Amino acid sequence: MKKVCILVPESAVIEAVADPQYMFSTANQFLQANGQSALFEVNLVGQHKEVKFNNGMFSVHTNLLLDDVEETDLIIIPALFGDMKKAVDLNKNAIPWILKHYKNGAEVASLCVGAFLLASTGILNGKKCSTHWAFYNEFKETFPEVEVMDGSILTEENGVYSSGGANSYWNLLLYLLEKYTNRDTAILASKYFAIDIDRESQAAFMMFTGQKDHNDLEVKKVQEYIEEHYQDKITVEDMTQLVGVSRRSFERRFKKATDNTIIEYHQRVKVEAAKRSFESSRKNITEVMFDVGYTDTKAFRNVFKKLTGLTPIEYRNKYSKGI
Known part of the structure; x- marks a missing residue:
């Protein structure tokens, strides 16, 4: 079994928590329907048993706390919401947890602006990273040690993955699914979820805003x-x-x-x-x-x-x- 831990961050985008759980659980169903064993053990992991989003409008009940996880193969860091500095600070207790499991051999994947939390661990220093195009400048200024890839859908380096903006994270999820299973399963998932499996750029969705956040x-x-x-x-x-x-x-x-x-x-x-x-x-x-x-x-x-x-x-x- 591949152990997948989906971090449930404080101040998260709820879809970015639910969608990876949905996809890996559905992949298990695909495999079982094809006479194979389920491959993924999917866990929702958080600092608390209940994590509330959008001023309490939504909540997610985690099945494991950070300290309950003894080992994992993959950590998924969902997109954060709101002010990135404040969102990262709310999840600072997760930083040593991510570092610990990465050093123990786990792979780590950030979805969209979950890259801010991933970069805060230092794991991305000297590596390439994707994030939402609208946060490119903020990310670059906050983490100058990271080579942020403008407009790319996903990046991979030394067991660290990151994805571009918004629904681009589906392309990373499909990429990981193909890596852990096979191309046929990934294609089936892409058709089931109506996702273009080989989209490589978020450029068509980028809005050029003038880049005047400087003092020259x-x-x-x-x-x-x-x-x-x-x-x-x-x-x-x-x-x-x-x-x-x-x-x-x-x-x-x-x-x-x-x-x-x-x-x-x-x-x-x-x-x-x-x-x-x-x-x-x-x-x-x-x-x-x-x-x-x-x-x-x-x-x-x-x-x-x-x-x-x-x-x-x-x-x-x-x-x-x-x-």
Whole structure:
């Protein structure tokens, strides 16, 4: 039997607690229906016998307390809810518990922003990690020792797993299921739960919010200029002249403040404008391309797919309101 401990954190997203329990329990049913033995022993583990969520609207009854667990093969850390610093602090007693079992050979998987609790253990230091795209900057600032992967669905390194935002954790659960069983069982689960088993990116769901959470006024001035003139041809030289700073120095400052080069930032603003247009208008691909300042169809397609994971026509077909 594979022992799976689903941590039930204080201030958790209840679905991220229930869904892994649901999937591994259903996988047991699949195996038994195929004449095999159930493989997973699934436990809900917490600091208390009852953990309440959403101001008491929901509660989960754990069947084991932290100290009751003698050994386990896998620990799943569900997504947290609310202020991440406060949520991690509420679960600080779980940190040595996670560390203990990881050092004893257990694998550990975080779902979505459960990565904040996982990273607080130090296990992720020097490793890659995925988390919800909307928390990318906060995570990166809080845990500079961790290589957070912008937009990725899941990461795996030395028995430590993490997943991207929201329902992306289903892809990690399917990945783990395939690892512990086989491809056929994972495919069956993907069909049963209606999950795209091989989705690799959350890029299509990411909203570019400008990355202005910094104090470099010259960089902000250039960001605002780009956002107001994204349709125009803008060169790095234009931007450095705008703020009166040498190119080499300013490019370094811009990259440090926004985690993008000036050209990358300009591309992201253009693509975000194109996404909004596809979502809310009936314009064709060429019209949108010209609207955001591209004249080369191939260049527009390549940049758009690089940033969203979809071609322009795929994105329009998926998200257009059809007005």
